Amino acid sequence: VLQVLKEKISLLPDNHRDALAADIDAIMYSTEGDIRIYYDDDGIKFVSILMRFWYLNGANLPDEVPGETKVFQIVFGDESTKEKRHLLTANYEFQREFTEGAKPDWTITRIEHPRLLE
Numbered sequence: 001v002l003q004v005l006k007e008k009i010s011l012l013p014d015n016h017r018d019a020l021a022a023d024i025d026a027i028m029y030s031t032e033g034d035i036r037i038y039y040d041d042d043g044i045k046f047v048s049i050l051m052r053f054w055y056l057n058g059a060n061l062p063d064e065v066p067g068e069t070k071v072f073q074i075v076f077g078d079e080s081t082k083e084k085r086h087l088l089t090a091n092y093e094f095q096r097e098f099t100e101g102a103k104p105d106w107t108i109t110r111i112e113h114p115r116l117l118e
Contacts, residue, residue, distance in 0.1 A: 008117060016116050019059035019088060029054045033091065037098065047098040048109070056085040089114055 009017060033050040040046065093110035097103070111117070 005111065012116070015060045019057050019061055019086065019116050020090075020113055021059075022053065022055040022057060022088075022090065026056045027053055028056060028087065034093075045098045046095055048093060048095045050091060050093045050110075053090045053092070055088055055090065057088050058085050061086055088116070 009020070012020075030051060030053045033052045034048075035050075036048045038046055038048070091110070091112040091114075092108055094106045095109045096106045
């Protein structure tokens with residue numbers, strides 16, 4: 001998955017690559033979207049959590065990104081020093097083995113940045 005993501009990112013225009021980056025202080029809101037516990041064919045227990053993030057980003061994006069999704073813009077400061085930021089969304093799904101004695105390591109199994117990675 002990491003190799004596919006690297007290839008996809010390398011093909012993006014610079015402004016879309018810039019829009020993928022989010023500083024921790026720029027995350028305005030986050031919430032869990034879906035929490036699942038399941039077992040594989042061997043009876044190993046897993047937990048999966050989908051997290052949704054809304055973050056501010058100063059990338060130079062058009063008012064509308066392809067696919068007719070509105071990008072909300074927030075302007076800071078007065079007219080002479082205004083700084084435009086976009087409110088973007090990102091969805092990350094994390095998974096880990098949840099059987100007793102398993103390492104508590106989480107793996108990202110899905111990454112979605114609507115309209116930026118499509």
